[in-house]
Amino acid sequence: MKKVVAGVDIGGTNTVFGLVDENGKVLSHGTFKTTDYPKVENFVTTLASEIKKLLAAKKEYELAGIGIGAPDANYHRGTIEHAPNLAWKGIVPLADLIKKKINVPVAVTNDANAAAMGEMIFGGAKKMKDFIVLTLGTGLGSGIVIDGKMVYGHTGFAGELGHMTVVPNGRECGCGRKGCLETYASATGLVKTVIQLMSEMRDESPLRDIPPSKLTSKKIAEAAANNDPVAVRAMNETAAILGFGIINAIVFSSPEAIFLFGGLAQAGDLLFKPVRAYLKKNNYVLMKDTVKILPSEISESNGAVLGSAALIWNDLKN
Ligand SMILES: [Zn+2]
Numbered sequence: 001m002k003k004v005v006a007g008v009d010i011g012g013t014n015t016v017f018g019l020v021d022e023n024g025k026v027l028s029h030g031t032f033k034t035t036d037y038p039k040v041e042n043f044v045t046t047l048a049s050e051i052k053k054l055l056a057a058k059k060e061y062e063l064a065g066i067g068i069g070a071p072d073a074n075y076h077r078g079t080i081e082h083a084p085n086l087a088w089k090g091i092v093p094l095a096d097l098i099k100k101k102i103n104v105p106v107a108v109t110n111d112a113n114a115a116a117m118g119e120m121i122f123g124g125a126k127k128m129k130d131f132i133v134l135t136l137g138t139g140l141g142s143g144i145v146i147d148g149k150m151v152y153g154h155t156g157f158a159g160e161l162g163h164m165t166v167v168p169n170g171r172e173c174g175c176g177r178k179g180c181l182e183t184y185a186s187a188t189g190l191v192k193t194v195i196q197l198m199s200e201m202r203d204e205s206p207l208r209d210i211p212p213s214k215l216t217s218k219k220i221a222e223a224a225a226n227n228d229p230v231a232v233r234a235m236n237e238t239a240a241i242l243g244f245g246i247i248n249a250i251v252f253s254s255p256e257a258i259f260l261f262g263g264l265a266q267a268g269d270l271l272f273k274p275v276r277a278y279l280k281k282n283n284y285v286l287m288k289d290t291v292k293i294l295p296s297e298i299s300e301s302n303g304a305v306l307g308s309a310a311l312i313w314n315d316l317k318n
Contacts, residue, residue, distance in 0.1 A: 001062040003316070006051045007309030009111060010034060010070040012085035017047065018302065019054050019061065020309035022316075024122030026302045027061075028054045040088040040097065048101035065105040066098060067311035069114030069304055076156035078108045084174075107311040111135065111304060113150055113159060115261050115296070116143025118307030121314055124259060124297035131257045132249055133296065134161065134242075136264035139174070140182035140189075146253050162186070166245050185242035187217035187263040193234045194220055205230040221267035235267065236274045243278030250291055251284050261296035261303065268295070 004027060008017040011034060018029030030050055037043035055061050072083040078095025080088065095106040109117075116133035119125040125133075129148040135141040140162030144151040151158045162182035163175050170179025171192065183189050195212055198205065205228050210219060223231035246258055264271065276293050283291070298306055 002058075002060050003064045004055075004061045005064050005309040005312040005316075006054075006066045007305040007307070008047065008051075008066060008068045009114070009304030009308055010068065010080075010086075011111075011304075012071065015043075015047065016305055017050060017054075018305040018309070019051075020306060020313070022313060024118075024306055024310075026305055028057060029302070029305060030054065034086065038087045040092050040094070043088075044094070044097045044101060048098065051102065063102070063104050064316055065107070065312035066102065067114070067117075067308040067313075068094065068098075068106065068108045069111040069308040069311075070094065070108060071110060072157075073108045073110045074156035075107070075109040075113070075150075075152045078106065080108070105312060105315065107315070109150075109152075109311060110141065110157075110159075111307070112141025113143040113152075114307035114311060115141070115298065115303060116145055116159075116259075116307075117150060117310040117314055118298045118303060119143075119259055119261075119296060120145060120148075121310040121317070122298065122306055124294055125257065128256050130253065130255045131259065132161075132253070132255050133259045133261055134246075135262040136186055136242075136260060137262040138186065138188050140186045142249075144249075144253060144255075161245060161249055164245060164248060166241055166248075181241070181245040185238055185245060185264075190217045190220055190234060190238050190264060191215045193237055194230060197230050197234055197237075201230055201233070203229040207231060217264050217267065221270055224267070224270045235270050238264075239271055239274035240278050242271075243275050243282065246275070246291075246293075247279065247283055250287050254287055255291060257292040257294050259294050259296045261298065262300075265295060266300070 004019045015034045016031045019027045080092040133143045142161035144159045163180045167179035171183035173180035224235045
């Protein structure tokens with residue numbers, strides 16, 4: 001028999017799942033719409049039958065567990081709690097519901113923690129014990145590993161660096177507070193910064209021809225690559241505020257590396273270079289030049305499935 005783990009990523013729109021072997025190979029995968037299931041019980045029934053279908057394709061597969069990345073997931077309790085982006089309200093006992101359909105170990109955590117676990121088991125953090133993964137997408141998620149262990153905290157929700165205050169009374173955040181890091185250092189934050197700079201700067205820019213609702217971090221990165229002054233300044237300001245947040249994280253846990261993952265990280269050197277320069281100049285003296293800023297080694301396309309599966313592989317390997 002060949003041990004496999006099911007990795008599941010539950011998103012607001014789509015759910016992606018796959019079978020992953022111990023080397024981080026995605027053997028088979030599938031997807032369905034999360035939004036087709038306003039009742040979580042029906043969602044679980046479909047998910048269980050889809051996983052069983054993948055298993056049935058190969059007789060030698062033995063399911064060792066199911067790892068799940070989901071918004072507002074609580075690792076300690078195996079629950080999804082008050083997720084604004086999902087139809088399931090209140091506290092959803094997801095792990096227990098799944099175990100009733102498929103009786104194997106089930107682990108649930110948020111997508112950023114899953115990304116960090118993927119990095120540790122299958123990616124660039126294989127030999128590291130202290131590192132942080134930042135996922136720079138619509139928001140900013142973080143998975144923090146200290147001494148080889150994921151930090152879940154007292155509540156199970158630890159690692160919310162996206163909601164540390166970087167600008168007192170700054171931009172309004174979806175969490176109800178102001179000036180959180182993710183309102184600046186995320187794909188959405190970059191777009192906001194460009195819109196703000198276009199009203200302050202007089203330079204011509206191809207970005208001015210794009211309606212605000214159509215601006216994306218990808219288009220801004222492309223303009224920055226062509227030396228568009230608005231885009232370049234927006235990139236540099238975003239990198240500086242991200243660097244500011246990163247230094248606050250560094251003084252707390254002294255990581256060996258910070259991995260950047262997600263849409264905004266795709267900007268490559270346009271983001272990495274100014275972040276590294278900011279750290280070189282501003283990092284706390286005892287930790288100067290001790291932290292690598294690295295791109296994630298987990299591919300964007302199957303990263304969510306791999307990371308979720310890594311939750312279980314981590315338990316099996318220890
Ligand atoms: Zn916030």
